[in-house]
Amino acid sequence: MEQTYGEVNQLGGVFVNGRPLPNAIRLRIVELAQLGIRPCDISRQLRVSHGCVSKILARYNETGSILPGAIGGSKPRVTTPNVVKHIREYKQSDPGIFAWEIRDRLLADGVCDKYNVPSVSSISRILRNKIGTLSQPSQYETSKQAPPQPGIPYNHIYPYSYPNAMSPTGTKMGNPPGVPVTGISRAWPSAHTVSNILGIRAFMDPAAIASAEGYPPKMEDWGGVNRGTFSTAHGVNGIDKSAVDADIKYPQPSSTLSSYVPPCAYSPSNQYGVYSGPAGSYVSPAHHWQTQSTALSHPSSGMTMHAGDIHSSMAFKHAARDGDRKPPSPLSKHEALNSIHGLSLPTSSS
DNA sequence: TCCGTTACGGTTGAT
DNA sequence: TAATCAACCGTAACG
Numbered sequence: 001m002e003q004t005y006g007e008v009n010q011l012g013g014v015f016v017n018g019r020p021l022p023n024a025i026r027l028r029i030v031e032l033a034q035l036g037i038r039p040c041d042i043s044r045q046l047r048v049s050h051g052c053v054s055k056i057l058a059r060y061n062e063t064g065s066i067l068p069g070a071i072g073g074s075k076p077r078v079t080t081p082n083v084v085k086h087i088r089e090y091k092q093s094d095p096g097i098f099a100w101e102i103r104d105r106l107l108a109d110g111v112c113d114k115y116n117v118p119s120v121s122s123i124s125r126i127l128r129n130k131i132g133t134l135s136q137p138s139q140y141e142t143s144k145q146a147p148p149q150p151g152i153p154y155n156h157i158y159p160y161s162y163p164n165a166m167s168p169t170g171t172k173m174g175n176p177p178g179v180p181v182t183g184i185s186r187a188w189p190s191a192h193t194v195s196n197i198l199g200i201r202a203f204m205d206p207a208a209i210a211s212a213e214g215y216p217p218k219m220e221d222w223g224g225v226n227r228g229t230f231s232t233a234h235g236v237n238g239i240d241k242s243a244v245d246a247d248i249k250y251p252q253p254s255s256t257l258s259s260y261v262p263p264c265a266y267s268p269s270n271q272y273g274v275y276s277g278p279a280g281s282y283v284s285p286a287h288h289w290q291t292q293s294t295a296l297s298h299p300s301s302g303m304t305m306h307a308g309d310i311h312s313s314m315a316f317k318h319a320a321r322d323g324d325r326k327p328p329s330p331l332s333k334h335e336a337l338n339s340i341h342g343l344s345l346p347t348s349s350s
Numbered sequence: 351t352c353c354g355t356t357a358c359g360g361t362t363g364a365t
Numbered sequence: 366t367a368a369t370c371a372a373c374c375g376t377a378a379c380g
Contacts, residue, residue, distance in 0.1 A: 009376060018361035018374055040352055049376050054354060071373040072362030 013047025020068035029053055030060050083118060086111045087126050099123040
C-alpha cells in the first residue's frame with residue numbers, strides 16, 4: 001500500500017486532508033495569538049491557512065479548547081429501550097394513537113426531552129419494526145440490562161460522556177450556541193477544555209479519565225499525551241510501528257516547520273494530530289527554534305516541553321508590530337493557558 | 351491587506 | 366464485514 005501522508009498547502013505547510021492539525025500546532029496558534037501575533041502572521045509563520053487559524057482561534061475563544069472536535073461516530077441513539085417501552089405502552093393503551101401523539105406524550109411524560117425525543121418517523125419505524133408485531137416484550141427488555149433512565153441525556157449513551165464538572169473554564173461543552181441548557185447535560189464529546197486537554201488530569205492519568213469520566217481515550221484528544229505521557233519518543237504504546245511509519249507522516253518540507261512536525265509525531269498508533277513522543281521531541285534537537293528553550297514542564301507529569309519549540313518563533317516579527325497590533329487576548333486566558341500548561345510563556349516580546 | 355465565512359473534498363467512527 | 370451516515374477536519378476562495 002502506497003503511503004501518502006499529507007499535502008502541501010499554498011503556504012508550503014503540510015497538512016493531512018480531513019485530519020486535524022497536530023495539537024502542538026494548534027497550541028502554538030493559540031499561544032501566538034495570545035502573545036498578540038496577528039492571525040495573518042500566525043498563518044504565515046506556521047504555514048497554516050488563515051481560515052484554519054481563524055477557526056482554531058474562534059473555537060478557542062468560544063470554548064477554551066484548542067482541540068479539534070470529536071471526529072466520526074454517530075449521534076447517540078434516541079430510541080432507547082426505555083423509549084421503546086413507553087411507545088409500546090402508549091400504543092397498547094391506545095392502538096389508534098398517532099406517531100406524533102406518541103412523540104408529544106414522550107415529551108409530556110418526561111420520557112424524552114426536546115433534544116432526544118425521537119422523530120415521528122423514528123417512532124413510526126419503531127411501531128412498525130418493534131411493536132407492530134406485537135405485544136411480546138421487546139428484545140430490549142429481555143436482553144439488555146439497565147435501560148437508561150427516562151429523559152436520559154445524550155451523554156448517557158454517547159461514549160464520550162463528559163460530566164459538566166469537567167468544564168472548569170465554563171466552556172459550552174458542546175451545547176449549541178443559543179440552545180438553552182435545560183437541565184440535561186447534553187454534553188457532546190468535548191474533552192476539549194484547555195484545562196482538561198492540556199492538562200491537568202488527562203496529561204497524567206488517562207486511566208483516571210477513562211474510569212472516572214467514562215471517557216475512553218480517543219485519538220482526537222491528546223492521545224499521544226495521554227498514552228505516551230511523553231515518556232519516550234518512539235516506543236509509544238510499546239509499538240515501534242510509529243518509528244517505522246511515522247517518518248512519512250506529515251513530512252514538513254524544509255522550512256521553519258520542518259522540524260516542528262517531525263515524522264515521529266504521527267505514528268499510526270496515535271494518528272495524526274497527536275504527538276506521541278516527549279513534547280520536546282517534536283522539535284528537532286538541532287532546530288533553530290529550539291533556541292534558548294526554557295523548559296516548559298507540566299507539573300507533576302514529568303513532561304517537558306521546550307519553550308523554544310513553542311515560542312522561539314515568536315521572534316519572527318511581532319516585536320516590530322507591537323505598536324499597531326490588536327491588543328492581546330485577555331490576560332486571564334493567557335494566564336489560564338500558562339497555568340494549564342505549566343508553561344511559562346515568555347513574555348519577552350523583545 | 352486582513353479576516354470571517356463557506357464550499358469542498360476528505361477522514362473517522364458508530365450504527 | 367461492509368455500507369451508510371453524520372460528525373469533524375483544513376484548504377482555498379470569496380467578499
